[in-house]
Amino acid sequence: MITVLRAGPLTTVQDLGRPGLAQLGVPRSGAADLPALRLANRLVGNPEGAAGLETTLLGCALRFGTGRWVALTGAPVPAPMGVPFRVPAGGTLEIGTALAGLRTYLAVGGGLAVPATLGSRSTDLLSGLGPAPLRDGDTLPLGDPGPPAAVDAVPLPPVAAEPVLRLRFGPRDDRLAPAARRMLAAEAFPVSPDSDRIGVRLAGPALPRSRTDELPSEPIVLGSVQLPPDGRPVLFLADHPTTGGYPVVGVVHPADVPAAAQARPGTRLRFRPVPPG
Numbered sequence: 001m002i003t004v005l006r007a008g009p010l011t012t013v014q015d016l017g018r019p020g021l022a023q024l025g026v027p028r029s030g031a032a033d034l035p036a037l038r039l040a041n042r043l044v045g046n047p048e049g050a051a052g053l054e055t056t057l058l059g060c061a062l063r064f065g066t067g068r069w070v071a072l073t074g075a076p077v078p079a080p081m082g083v084p085f086r087v088p089a090g091g092t093l094e095i096g097t098a099l100a101g102l103r104t105y106l107a108v109g110g111g112l113a114v115p116a117t118l119g120s121r122s123t124d125l126l127s128g129l130g131p132a133p134l135r136d137g138d139t140l141p142l143g144d145p146g147p148p149a150a151v152d153a154v155p156l157p158p159v160a161a162e163p164v165l166r167l168r169f170g171p172r173d174d175r176l177a178p179a180a181r182r183m184l185a186a187e188a189f190p191v192s193p194d195s196d197r198i199g200v201r202l203a204g205p206a207l208p209r210s211r212t213d214e215l216p217s218e219p220i221v222l223g224s225v226q227l228p229p230d231g232r233p234v235l236f237l238a239d240h241p242t243t244g245g246y247p248v249v250g251v252v253h254p255a256d257v258p259a260a261a262q263a264r265p266g267t268r269l270r271f272r273p274v275p276p277g
Contacts, residue, residue: 001141002108005092006061007134012123012197013114014105015051021118022242028222029124032197032238032261033103036074039156040107043071043084045148050111051121053134055104057264059095060134062106064088069109069148073156075101075262083153101159101262109145125197126239162188163259165235165252167225167271172215172247175227180207181273184250188268189233197239199226200260202269206231209247217243223252223260225271235269237261 004011014037017030031037031054038048053060059077067089072081075098087093098104114121114131123130134140167184169176176184189202207227220226224236226246235252237260252260253274263269 001065001139003063003065004060004134004136004138004140005063007136007138008055008058008060008095010056011060011134012054012125013051013112013131013134013140014054014122015120016049017122017238018118018120018124018129022219025242026118026129027124027126027239027242029120029122029127029130029238031105031122033074033105033258035258036103036105037107039082039154040071040073040105041111043073043082043149043151043154044069044107044109045146046107046109046111050107050143051114052105052107052112055095055106057102058097059104061092061094063092064090066142067091068142068145071107072104073107074103074105075099075159076156077104082156084148084151098264102264103262108142109148110143113141113143124239126241159262160259162268162270163256163263164270164272165256165260166274167250167252168274168276169250170276171218173249175209175211175247176249177208177210180209183207184271185273188270191263191265191267191269192232193265195265197237199237199240200235200263200269202233202235204232207233215245215247217245218248220244220248221251223254223257224248225250225252235260
């Protein structure tokens with residue numbers, strides 16, 4: 001078992017999520033920065049889809065009831081990053097405040113063996129599926145470990161100070177006024193403190209709409225950029241709803257979504273329009 005000594009502001013169990021269930025109204029969920037979780041699992045010899053922890057900004061503190069190999073990736077913290085290291089039985093692992101970015105990932109040899117729901121152990125903040133966010137005093141069961149990967153360390157991608165996200169316009173970009181299309185390509189949009197795992201809410205200039213009539217609910221995918229009536233875009237992350245009624249005016253390239261997920265409040269995001277296809 002692992003015992004949670006300090007849960008931090010938001011620490012959740014995450015794996016690769018629940019893809020393929022949108023027709024049932026079930027979000028994909030999973031790690032907001034999937035490449036970071038995959039890498040952490042590889043470093044400790046786990047399958048890439050093993051469940052680990054996703055911490056938010058201020059980290060957490062854990063006591064290990066048994067010795068395990070662990071690895072940290074994602075937002076850098078004052079602890080070994082991108083390298084497998086062993087926490088002994090009875091030892092404490094302190095994951096401190098992120099030095100850059102927002103979300104840090106912890107993989108433990110054997111993975112976290114919390115019960116699975118619909119094939120995943122991920123916490124989904126929108127639907128409530130999966131284990132609840134961690135609280136002080138919680139315990140987490142561990143799976144059976146294998147040998148760690150035969151690697152000393154790997155270079156981790158830096159957290160971008162001002163991420164640039166590739167954006168494909170559509171399917172409802174006709175709802176954007178011409179000036180709004182130019183603004184999306186030229187402006188830097190600060191991340192609002194109201195952001196969460198569901199979506200990155202963007203502050204800055206409001207985008208004018210060419211039409212304000214209502215739409216029926218339509219499907220939403222990871223990376224969708226939705227334009228609410230206030231004109232301030234929302235970029236959907238892992239726990240996004242499966243449908244929505246506000247126009248989706250563009251979709252961020254899937255490979256760029258992790259950079260948006262690592263953007264803490266106040267970070268400025270830029271969009272780079274790219275042709276469809």
